[in-house]
Amino acid sequence: MALRPSSDTRELDRDERDEASSGLDRPEGHVDARPYPAGSSSGGEVSALRPREFARWLWRQLTSMRTALILLFLLAVAAIPGSLIPQERVDPSAVFLWQQKHPKLTPSFERFGMFSVFSSVWFSAIYLLLMLSLLGCIIPRLRVYARAVKQRPPRAPRHLSRLPAYDTWATDESVPVVADRARHLLSAQRRRLEVFGAAEPGDEREPRELVLSAEKGYLREAGNLLFHVAVVVVLVGVAATGLFGFKGSAAVIAGQGFSNTLIQYDDFTPGTRFDVSDLAPFSFTVDDFDVRWEREGAGRGTPVNFAAHLTVTDEPGATSYDYNLRVNHPLEVGGASVYLVGHGYAPRVTVRDGEGKVAFSGPAVFLPQDASFVSFGVIKVPGDTSTQLGFEGYFFPTAALCKGQPCSTFPDADNPVLSLIAYQGDLGLDDGQPQSVYVLDKSRMQPFKTPGGNPRALLLAEGETVKLGHGAGSITFDGYDRWVKLQINKAPGKVVPLVGVLAAIVGLLGSLFVRPRRTWVRIRRDTGRTVVEVAALDRVSGGDPAAHVAEVGEALRPAMTAGPGEHTRQEESP
Amino acid sequence: MTETLAQLSNNAMYSATVVYALAMLSHMAEWAMARTLPAVVTTSRSRAALVSAGRTTAPPENGRNAGVNEPNRRTVVGSVAAAPAEVERSDRFGRIGLSLTVLALLLHAVGVVTRGIAAERVPWGSMYEFSITSTLAVSSAYLFLVRRYKIRWLGLLVTGFLVMVLGLAVIVLYRPVGPLVPALHSYWLAIHVSAAAIAGGALTVGALASVLYLVRSAMETRALATPDKPRTGFLWRTPTAADIDRLSYRVHAFAFPLWTFAVLAGAIWAEYAWGRYWGWDPKEVWAFITWVVYAAYLHARATAGWQGRAAAYVALFGYATFIFNFVGINLFGSGLHAYSGM
Numbered sequence: 001m002a003l004r005p006s007s008d009t010r011e012l013d014r015d016e017r018d019e020a021s022s023g024l025d026r027p028e029g030h031v032d033a034r035p036y037p038a039g040s041s042s043g044g045e046v047s048a049l050r051p052r053e054f055a056r057w058l059w060r061q062l063t064s065m066r067t068a069l070i071l072l073f074l075l076a077v078a079a080i081p082g083s084l085i086p087q088e089r090v091d092p093s094a095v096f097l098w099q100q101k102h103p104k105l106t107p108s109f110e111r112f113g114m115f116s117v118f119s120s121v122w123f124s125a126i127y128l129l130l131m132l133s134l135l136g137c138i139i140p141r142l143r144v145y146a147r148a149v150k151q152r153p154p155r156a157p158r159h160l161s162r163l164p165a166y167d168t169w170a171t172d173e174s175v176p177v178v179a180d181r182a183r184h185l186l187s188a189q190r191r192r193l194e195v196f197g198a199a200e201p202g203d204e205r206e207p208r209e210l211v212l213s214a215e216k217g218y219l220r221e222a223g224n225l226l227f228h229v230a231v232v233v234v235l236v237g238v239a240a241t242g243l244f245g246f247k248g249s250a251a252v253i254a255g256q257g258f259s260n261t262l263i264q265y266d267d268f269t270p271g272t273r274f275d276v277s278d279l280a281p282f283s284f285t286v287d288d289f290d291v292r293w294e295r296e297g298a299g300r301g302t303p304v305n306f307a308a309h310l311t312v313t314d315e316p317g318a319t320s321y322d323y324n325l326r327v328n329h330p331l332e333v334g335g336a337s338v339y340l341v342g343h344g345y346a347p348r349v350t351v352r353d354g355e356g357k358v359a360f361s362g363p364a365v366f367l368p369q370d371a372s373f374v375s376f377g378v379i380k381v382p383g384d385t386s387t388q389l390g391f392e393g394y395f396f397p398t399a400a401l402c403k404g405q406p407c408s409t410f411p412d413a414d415n416p417v418l419s420l421i422a423y424q425g426d427l428g429l430d431d432g433q434p435q436s437v438y439v440l441d442k443s444r445m446q447p448f449k450t451p452g453g454n455p456r457a458l459l460l461a462e463g464e465t466v467k468l469g470h471g472a473g474s475i476t477f478d479g480y481d482r483w484v485k486l487q488i489n490k491a492p493g494k495v496v497p498l499v500g501v502l503a504a505i506v507g508l509l510g511s512l513f514v515r516p517r518r519t520w521v522r523i524r525r526d527t528g529r530t531v532v533e534v535a536a537l538d539r540v541s542g543g544d545p546a547a548h549v550a551e552v553g554e555a556l557r558p559a560m561t562a563g564p565g566e567h568t569r570q571e572e573s574p
Numbered sequence: 575m576t577e578t579l580a581q582l583s584n585n586a587m588y589s590a591t592v593v594y595a596l597a598m599l600s601h602m603a604e605w606a607m608a609r610t611l612p613a614v615v616t617t618s619r620s621r622a623a624l625v626s627a628g629r630t631t632a633p634p635e636n637g638r639n640a641g642v643n644e645p646n647r648r649t650v651v652g653s654v655a656a657a658p659a660e661v662e663r664s665d666r667f668g669r670i671g672l673s674l675t676v677l678a679l680l681l682h683a684v685g686v687v688t689r690g691i692a693a694e695r696v697p698w699g700s701m702y703e704f705s706i707t708s709t710l711a712v713s714s715a716y717l718f719l720v721r722r723y724k725i726r727w728l729g730l731l732v733t734g735f736l737v738m739v740l741g742l743a744v745i746v747l748y749r750p751v752g753p754l755v756p757a758l759h760s761y762w763l764a765i766h767v768s769a770a771a772i773a774g775g776a777l778t779v780g781a782l783a784s785v786l787y788l789v790r791s792a793m794e795t796r797a798l799a800t801p802d803k804p805r806t807g808f809l810w811r812t813p814t815a816a817d818i819d820r821l822s823y824r825v826h827a828f829a830f831p832l833w834t835f836a837v838l839a840g841a842i843w844a845e846y847a848w849g850r851y852w853g854w855d856p857k858e859v860w861a862f863i864t865w866v867v868y869a870a871y872l873h874a875r876a877t878a879g880w881q882g883r884a885a886a887y888v889a890l891f892g893y894a895t896f897i898f899n900f901v902g903i904n905l906f907g908s909g910l911h912a913y914s915g916m
């Protein structure tokens with residue numbers, strides 16, 4: 001006989017409901033959690049808690065299911081303002097406009113971090129508490145799980161017939177014969193198996209009763225733990241990849257080049273662990289930029305395609321190669337990735353001084369304001385401090401009049417018009433303060449005025465020249481170039497969150513779809529026959545234990561007496 | 575060719591909407607004819623115990639031990655058994671409703687597929703297209719569950735929902751076939767959006783089941799207080815609140831990993847397209863909110879005192895955030911996800 005004796009002394013007599021939840025520890029407040037033993041401070045004691053007890057109480061509260069639930073809610077609610085109020089990190093210009101529109105609300109909103117919700121103190125507090133709760137929740141459960149995995153299936157409850165799925169019959173086969181068949185069946189189903197009540201070694205008498213306990217579905221808890229750990233890995237991973245890399249962007253005019261040095265960036269955010277001298281020495285030129293918009297039909301004006309043609313050099317002296325840079329097709333170079341994230345117009349102008357000498361000539365990057373690509377920009381013409389020139393205004397790619405206002409009716413440059421106001425005075429470039437190339441500091445400048453005393457708007461079609469008056473010279477609108485906005489990132493270790501994500505999904509599937517089940521087969525001699533009982537218990541809903549019991553019953557009945565068991569309880573699936 | 579297909583797609587979508595409406599009317603008739611029919615009663619030990627103990631709260635509807643203490647055998651209570659002819663009459667309209675829904679689904683599928691062929695790409699490049707595709711997921715999910723779990727009792731709510739959304743889609747959201755904006759030129763569009771649409775379809779069925787659960791569970795609670803009142807009408811002939819709750823949980827448990835996958839696939843795509851996984855764009859914020867609320871739903875079901883009704887409200891709240899993301903952010907929002915074509 002293959003049945004091993006068992007010296008297990010665990011109680012036979014436990015209540016079925018207890019059995020259902022035995023085996024794994026659950027956080028406080030979980031429906032399956034065991035109540036804390038009497039005398040623990042979680043009871044309604046009013047007496048003062050000693051600091052250590054208080055700390056333990058606090059920790060237990062923090063790591064309870066209820067707290068996790070509330071923190072999840074708080075996190076969801078806390079994220080809402082981040083989508084309704086413009087965010088500094090997402091769209092700084094929208095923040096600026098919003099603040100102009102709501103001057104009263106702005107100070108208090110600023111105080112509460114409403115323009116940077118996701119890095120605000122209160123959002124971080126919720127998030128960190130949730131992380132802490134999560135860690136406090138999984139670490140003990142990992143330990144308990146490690147122990148539970150080694151445990152043998154528990155003894156059968158005394159009254160198998162009270163379990164939700166149950167079947168019984170009588171047969172003339174001997175106890176060991178049925179038991180052997182049951183053992184083969186249950187192990188073939190890859191269930192962990194324990195046999196109780198086998199005879200002592202050397203005892204040749206047939207056992208009067210054998211009970212097989214089988215268990216399956218340990219992976220559910222493993223999946224759940226894997227998922228929760230993976231959530232931590234993803235969040236830590238996302239935070240950590242920023243540390244060793246950088247993020248920057250630059251607007252590059254078609255025809256011009258970019259080399260990967262700090263001064264070529266319009267903005268640059270290094271991670272705290274990134275050393276700027278580590279910038280890889282790659283460079284590229286933007287040879288040209290193609291863009292096409294839908295011209296016909298309902299989708300008129302929506303972009304159809306755009307691509308920048310680059311010539312890339314990995315490092316000085318290396319042979320260069322071509323790359324067709326598009327959205328969804330970033331360029332990988334020198335450990336960094338180059339993304340095409342935007343584009344726009346750079347009107348080319350020539351500014352001449354009073355004597356006709358060229359004071360400025362070239363393209364200036366204008367920023368698109370909307371889908372019609374009306375673009376705003378400034379042109380600064382340094383010279384003698386008192387007579388520096390500055391221009392500020394709009395570029396209309398397909399200029400027209402809409403309700404009396406100049407506007408653009410199509411994003412492509414079908415009828416480009418430049419509308420500028422010219423200023424003279426001190427540009428403020430020598431203050432030593434860095435200046436944005438998109439903002440004109442007009443505090444020490446005067447606009448050129450119409451005879452009526454209003455600032456004079458200069459309207460220029462392509463190729464046109466306008467005199468500024470007062471012998472200050474002229475400006476010519478020579479044409480336009482296109483520019484592309486490139487984002488350049490380096491995020492070493494960005495596979496870490498990716499791996500975390502995959503682990504999270506695998507864990508989640510295990511945690512939702514693996515169904516732990518315990519099966520018992522009790523075989524005993526009773527008034528000259530062998531009575532077999534089969535019962536099963538699912539520890540989560542959604543399974544069909546009755547079908548399992550029916551299947552086991554069918555396989556265990558000897559062929560000739562096979563038939564529907566008199567006591568089979570069938571469950572209807574919902 | 576493209577024109578013909580696009581026209582075919584439009585006609586199929588109109589017809590599907592009309593046939594769904596007929597199915598809805600048929601289910602209405604099913605409900606109306608069941609007005610006087612008595613309850614189908616589930617007997618179970620736990621329920622009997624609850625009734626005898628005079629508890630008025632809903633029975634514990636926790637997913638994990640529902641299977642433990644609710645062996646449910648359904649029997650018609652003998653004393654008020656209905657005339658078979660009346661039962662059959664109501665039932666026949668239910669069957670007609672179901673057949674019409676199947677027919678509508680076929681038309682609907684033709685509409686979506688021909689739209690995709692006409693556009694030479696996946697048919698979810700605008701809000702109209704996303705609407706017809708995700709509603710296709712709703713009705714497929716429903717019909718699958720009808721086969722699997724006999725949930726025809728959800729027919730009226732599902733067809734009502736489909737008529738409403740498709741009506742809005744063909745009247746308000748409609749846009750002719752157009753090219754994709756360059757930001758969407760990626761195979762990630764197929765992965766990310768189809769996962770979101772299927773998850774959305776399942777979440778919709780889950781939310782409708784939650785609504786019915788709340789109604790049925792309120793009825794059961796009230797009936798405990800007034801045991802003498804006759805229990806008639808369609809809602810007394812659906813499965814018990816506990817059964818509906820279990821179904822709702824299953825659907826949500828299916829939808830949640832898919833939604834997780836959709837959000838994460840979106841993040842990976844964003845890394846690829848825009849150089850960052852996550853940028854708190856409004857669409858991303860609301861996807862996150864939806865995800866967190868449904869995670870809260872799963873926790874609520876496992877938290878003592880939060881199962882049953884409270885969990886169902888959490889699920890409905892999650893669904894509201896999902897819908898807001900789709901409607902609110904597409905129409906009024908800004909950000910990088912401006913693909914609605916509106």
Ligand code: HEM
Pocket residue numbers: 026027030063064065066068130131133134135137138224228231508511512869872873876
């Ligand atoms: C970032 C925070 C968290 C997220 C995103 C999260 C997510 C999830 C998800 C999606 C599930 C569903 C899987 C299932 O039902 O088995 C789940 C289950 C679970 N979570 Fe969390 N969770 C978080 C924090 C916590 C915390 C702090 C605790 C500890 C109190 C916790 C304890 C549990 C438990 C015990 C389950 C299993 C529920 C069951 O028995 O079915 N979770 N969690």
